[in-house]
Amino acid sequence: MNVIEAIESRHSVRAFLDKPVSDELLTKVVAAAPCAPSWACTRPWIYYVATGDVLKRIREQYVELYTSGAPRANDLPTEPKWPERENENQLAWGRQRCRVQWNIDPNSTDPAEQARFNEIKKHMRIMAMRFFDAPAVIFPCMDKRLHDWALYDMGAGSMNIQLAAHELGLGCITAYHMGCYPEVLRRELGIPEHLNILLGIAIGYKDEDSCENRDKAVRTPVDEILTIVH
Numbered sequence: 001m002n003v004i005e006a007i008e009s010r011h012s013v014r015a016f017l018d019k020p021v022s023d024e025l026l027t028k029v030v031a032a033a034p035c036a037p038s039w040a041c042t043r044p045w046i047y048y049v050a051t052g053d054v055l056k057r058i059r060e061q062y063v064e065l066y067t068s069g070a071p072r073a074n075d076l077p078t079e080p081k082w083p084e085r086e087n088e089n090q091l092a093w094g095r096q097r098c099r100v101q102w103n104i105d106p107n108s109t110d111p112a113e114q115a116r117f118n119e120i121k122k123h124m125r126i127m128a129m130r131f132f133d134a135p136a137v138i139f140p141c142m143d144k145r146l147h148d149w150a151l152y153d154m155g156a157g158s159m160n161i162q163l164a165a166h167e168l169g170l171g172c173i174t175a176y177h178m179g180c181y182p183e184v185l186r187r188e189l190g191i192p193e194h195l196n197i198l199l200g201i202a203i204g205y206k207d208e209d210s211c212e213n214r215d216k217a218v219r220t221p222v223d224e225i226l227t228i229v230h
């Protein structure tokens with residue numbers, strides 16, 4: 001797979017096979033992060049990976065906290081309110097997922113259809129708290145004293161991780177909510193207080209048969225995002 005092919009064929013994976021990922025592969029994937037550019041070669045990247053029994057414990061605590069109504073407490077505050085263009089993009093993506101993944105008409109007023117949708121949403125929220133049952137989760141962290149600009153470098157590192165995983169036959173899902181109970185992560189993974197936990201990147205072997213992996217998020221056509229001026 002060349003780089004362009006990898007970029008174009010990568011998609012988030014939200015259902016995984018029950019198959020562990022070796023430490024060797026996890027190491028290889030994370031080793032791609034520091035190949036990314038960073039401002040003044042500051043290299044802010046730090047990663048913790050949860051797998052095996054530790055991930056099982058984290059998963060149980062996440063589900064327990066979520067079902068008991070514990071508020072999300074991500075180190076990086078709150079979910080954004082998007083401007084119109086981005087808000088419409090995320091709404092359109094939600095409607096597409098309804099149709100493609102779950103065969104639901106998002107505009108349906110049929111109570112049975114709405115009830116089915118509500119059940120699916122409930123199930124997906126729990127699956128999200130279970131890290132989509134991935135066999136490993138990578139938690140990107142950075143020093144709390146770093147400027148917001150370091151997030152740019154962290155994002156570049158995450159992209160490298162996802163592309164390396166893709167090349168090695170693995171799938172990933174980056175998710176904000178995976179960092180929603182940072183105290184659990186600090187306790188179980190020994191992450192020190194001076195680091196912000198940004199989010200989680202669940203990683204594993206894609207379940208090709210799951211409807212959760214049927215959706216392919218749309219790509220904005222380049223002519224909508226590009227202006228070349230001569």
Ligand SMILES: Cc1cc2nc3c(=O)[nH]c(=O)nc-3n(C[C@H](O)[C@H](O)[C@H](O)COP(=O)(O)O)c2cc1C
Nearest residue numbers: 010011012013093173174175176177178199216217
């Ligand atoms: C910073 C960030 C946070 C995300 N948080 C979530 C999340 O909480 N839950 C989720 O299911 N997906 C999450 N995603 C994945 C996006 O929904 C996904 O990347 C987007 O829909 C495009 O799909 P693609 O990755 O298949 O190209 C997140 C992605 C990024 C970059």
